[in-house]
Amino acid sequence: MSISELNQVQILEGIFSLIWIIIATIVGIRIIIKAFTKNRYELFSVGLFWIFICSPWYSSAITFLAYVFFNYTIDERTYLLIANVPIAPGLLCWIFSFVNILYKQKLKKRRLIILVIYIPICIIYEIFLIYFLFTDVGVVGTVEGLFNSRYNLFALTFDIFTLISVLITGLIFSIRSMRINNSEIQWKGRFLLVAFLFFSIGAFLDAAIPNIGITIVIGRTLLIISAIAYYLGFFLPDRFTKWLIKI
Numbered sequence: 077m078s079i080s081e082l083n084q085v086q087i088l089e090g091i092f093s094l095i096w097i098i099i100a101t102i103v104g105i106r107i108i109i110k111a112f113t114k115n116r117y118e119l120f121s122v123g124l125f126w127i128f129i130c131s132p133w134y135s136s137a138i139t140f141l142a143y144v145f146f147n148y149t150i151d152e153r154t155y156l157l158i159a160n161v162p163i164a165p166g167l168l169c170w171i172f173s174f175v176n177i178l179y180k181q182k183l184k185k186r187r188l189i190i191l192v193i194y195i196p197i198c199i200i201y202e203i204f205l206i207y208f209l210f211t212d213v214g215v216v217g218t219v220e221g222l223f224n225s226r227y228n229l230f231a232l233t234f235d236i237f238t239l240i241s242v243l244i245t246g247l248i249f250s251i252r253s254m255r256i257n258n259s260e261i262q263w264k265g266r267f268l269l270v271a272f273l274f275f276s277i278g279a280f281l282d283a284a285i286p287n288i289g290i291t292i293v294i295g296r297t298l299l300i301i302s303a304i305a306y307y308l309g310f311f312l313p314d315r316f317t318k319w320l321i322k323i
Contacts, residue, residue, distance in 0.1 A: 082143075082144075082222075084289060085287060085288060085289055085292065086221075086222055086223060088289055088292045088293065089136065089140075089223045089224075089287060089292050090136065090137070090139075090140030090141075090143075090144070090222075090223055091140070092292055092293065092296035092297075093133045093136040093137040093140060093223065093296065094137040094140060094141070095296070095300065096130070096133055096137075096296050096299050096300055096303070097130055097133050097134050097137045099300055099303050099304070100126060100127065100130040100133075100299075100303045101127055101130070103123075103126055103303045103304070103306060103307045104123045104124065104125075104126040104127035104130075105123065105127070106123075106307065106311075107119060107122055107123030107126065107307060107310060107311065108120055108123035108124065110310075110311055111123060118173065118176055118177055119173070119310060121169040121170070121172050121173045122169075122170075122173045122310060124165075124166070124169045125166050125167075125169035125170040125173060126303070126306060127162075127166075128162035128163065128165050128166025128169060129162075129163065129166040129167070129170070129238075129242070131158060131159055131160070131161070131162035131163060131166070132159045132160070132163075132225075133282075133299075134158050134159065135150070135155045135156070135158045135159040135225065136223040136224070138150065138158065139155065139222060139223055140222075140223055143222060149222065152213060152218065152219045153209055153210070153213050155219050155225060156209060156213060156216050156217055156219070156225060156231075157209050159225060160205055160209075160216060160217075160227075160231055161202070161205065161206065161209075163234070163235065163238055164198040164199075164201050164202040164205070164234070164238075165198070165202070166238075167194065167198055167238045167241060167242070168194060168195065168198050170241075170242055170245070170246075171190060171191065171194045171241070171245065172191070174190075174245045174248075174249060175187040175190050175191060177249070178248070178249060178252060194241075197237075201234050204230070205230075205231070205234075208230065214228070215228060215230050216228065216230060216231045217231055217232075224287065235283075239276060239279055239280070242272065242275075242276070243272055243273075243276045246268065246269075246271070246272030247269070247272060247273075249265075249268060250265045250266070250268035250269040250271075250272060250309070251265065251269070252265070253265025253268060253309075254266060254269070259320075259321045260312060260317050260321070263312060263317065263320050263321070264308070264309045264310065264312055265309070267305045267306075267308040267309040267312075268305070268306065268309035268310075270301070270302070270305040271302045271303075271305035271306035271309055272302070273302075274298040274299070274301050274302035274305065275298075275299060275302035275306075277295075277298055278295045278296065278297075278298035278299035278302060279295075279299070281294065281295035281298070282295045282296075282299075
């Protein structure tokens with residue numbers, strides 16, 4: 077089996093999924109490493125969030141590699157497990173980061189309320205998700221073609237809930253950063269604003285619009301840009317910061 081036996085759309089989807097998840101994983105790992113080297117342990121979950129939230133594209137990329145190099149296709153249950161199981165932990169990682177960075181010094185009651193809302197929702201969803209994956213996988217979704225999946229109401233509802241939650245809290249976080257009287261933090265806020273907006277748009281294009289060449293290129297390019305902007309939103313290189321401040 078070779079890449080030449082795939083059509084153009086499948087090749088684009090596989091290659092762009094692979095590029096996207098490689099960059100996303102590198103960004104997540106680098107944030108985790110820097111969280112430890114700079115003693116900013118509150119950012120550990122920031123890195124984990126980015127790795128986990130990209131899980132729907134891991135299935136596509138892994139299937140692409142397995143198909144091209146080993147003439148093997150991942151079974152439906154494994155495909156949907158890889159794509160869905162990390163999402164709830166990823167959402168919890170981000171909510172944990174959001175409340176502990178934004179409300180670290182004050183509004184502890186609000187922080188507690190947010191966590192009390194999200195923790196049970198994510199735990200209950202994860203329990204039912206794993207249950208359905210091993211008893212009735214059709215409740216979660218189906219795999220269509222080589223590198224695509226279609227989610228049913230159960231998983232789709234939670235995915236929409238996750239995307240809306242991440243977008244709203246991400247916008248709040250970035251806007252609050254841009255309002256701080258510090259040029260470096262303001263620039264970080266701008267990058268985070270780009271990251272959350274581009275990620276949301278890219279994910280929406282990927283899920284809601286039929287995959288054709290141009291939509292794949294645009295959607296995955298937005299996702300790749302979002303990963304780079306997300307990293308810069310937390311760790312701006314000193315030279316780059318000085319250059320930006322001069323603008």
